[in-house]
Amino acid sequence: MEQGEEAIVRGVIAGYAVARRLADMGLTPGTVVRVVRKNALVGPIEVEVRGTRLLLGRGVASKVLVEPRMGPPSPLGP
């Protein structure tokens, strides 16, 4: 996913705590996510979801499966 792109959340591949936390913060299937900032290859990703901005560590982001408006599903992370 690149900076400025939008995508739709398809699912989360993680344990209870992380899946729950991500869902609580708004990253549920069907939600639109916009990548606000994606620095270097290792820093966290800043996304906008449901009107607020979240910072997701790379490890966490790679557990979120999204489908870009155009194209097949892929992880939110690198």
Added chain:
Amino acid sequence: MSGRQGRAKRVLRVALAGNANVGKSALFNQLTGLNQRVGNWPGKTVEKAEGALYYKGYRIEVLDLPGIYSLSAYSQEELVAREYIAVERPDVVIDVVDASALERNLYLTLQLLELGACVVVALNQVDFAAKRGIRIDHKALSDLLGVPVVPTVAITGKGLEELLEVVVAAAEGRVPCRPGGFEFKDDVEARVRRLTEALEEGLASSNAKLDYPPRWVAIKLLERDPHVEELVSSLPSGQELLSLARELAAELEELHKAASPVVLASERYAIANLLARSVTTFTRRPRLTLEERLDAITCHRVLGYAILGLTAVATYALIFGVGNLISGLMEDAFEAYLVPWLTAMLEPALPGWALDLILGGVLEGLFGGLAIVLPYLLPLYVLIAVLEDTGYLPRAACLMDPVMHKMGLHGKAFIPLILGYGCNVPACVGCRVMETDRERTIAGFAAIFVPCSARTVIIMGLVAKYVSIWAALTLYAINLAIVFTMSRLAYEVLPGEAVGLIMEMPPYRVPMLKSIVLKTWARAKSFMLLALPLIVLGSMALQVLDALGLVWPTVMALAPLTSGWLLLPPEVGFPLIFGFLRKELVLTLLVDMAGGDPSALMGPGQMYVFAYVSMIYVPCVATVATLVKEYGWARAVLMSLASVALAIATGGLLAHLLAWLGWM
């Protein structure tokens, strides 16, 4: 309950709930002013802020619950909040909602309603929202939710009078505030109902009672909430209920192709989304251009780190500049006035040993606490409050996240660890920024190895001076490796799931002076009340041991360790023991013992080993006191023992290595 304000008829208990960054603290401060105290929830490292105010004949006790996004079992904060609401049953829960982020805030509101609380919504920061072009129809929202909604601007106090009116009205039952909860979509709702009925039957037939409403329990069971599962398993028909819940949850997962907690979160968000959209109008497209431009700099791959570095240096400089100044002044005043005065006062009246106990023990301890730690803690608390309120902290966490990950932590841990270079006490308290208990413990354990300014004094005053500056620098490098390793070790050893960085990026805001002052005052007060007595007791204990003539025998008893294993002159046991009080004492006592010149006592290799051991072994008593406060006695003792063990084990290895190399 006859208050100071005349005849207070009754007491009203109000809890403040809401996300972080919505102005909840501002509201709390407005309501309670200086009438507040900050402590911990018993047995937990979650901050508890309480206060009171008098309004229309009521004494209103306000409890500021921690900022939370949900009532799941994700973090201690959430558990504390939901338990408080269900078990203690406050009269009213004021749900502070950020008007600029309605949908996400309503997610929590819906859960508060599910929990059966009496809710009054404070729709806060309406001014900020209006500037961004967001207008909320609060009457419509109130109709839809079934609870009162009062627009407020907490930082200016606007709307507070009305809020209090409504809160009192709700408590008195004149205004509805407990609508019960919302219906989910058909297939989810059907299962929730089925489980709720099963629960109600189960409870009725066995005459059991639960603190939580049955529907809430049903929803949480479907979400596979571990705490609720445990709660239910202890009921008479618990096992059947649990297997029914699991069956229904599996059905939902099959239908929706997602884990059941996610399914229910989605459903709830769907309701929140609908509610938010029905009551929000945009007067213009919301844009945060200023902020996005700022963030382009603060999170920039090069500039961002530069700014962070500068901020860290500035923070460090400010804390230690101001701290040193105040500490120095206090120290001078202490030596020049207090000690002679007290000595003169007490000498005629008390026997020698009592004098020593008071001056050496109590006073030394008090002095240690007040003049050493407080002058650094106060500016630190102020700066933390400023960084919190401006919204810069998340940006710093973002930049440091990858490094922290290597240590088994994440971005937020950067701040407490950096603070450790000044003093371990605020570093340990600062570990509260980590969300889970496990993460906090890892961070706390790493923090105690960070060389505080006192340890720097030893390294500089001994190794840099008598051996070489390069040797001193290698000590810092080794230290960094140890911090990393210990953190990683804790990460591997402690049970639980690792949680990566998931953090809200709040908008930048101008910090309010009142909020900063109040936060600082409350935190400083709570430190003084808990840590100070412990520090004094520690001092007194050592003084007593000395008076009883137990110190030197102990030093000699340790000779096999200090001399045999660490290859140091056995007398160094003395500064090492007293170094527990204040690490600086390690150097001053050593120099005293050596008649002014440590090189008369030890060779360069020995100095290196000595400094190394001082750097790693047990944290000072103030830090241990803080560890006790933050983590409880068991973990505090364990961490301290671990550091001693590490210091001795690796110190000895180092000593023998240097001896073998002929550098002792």
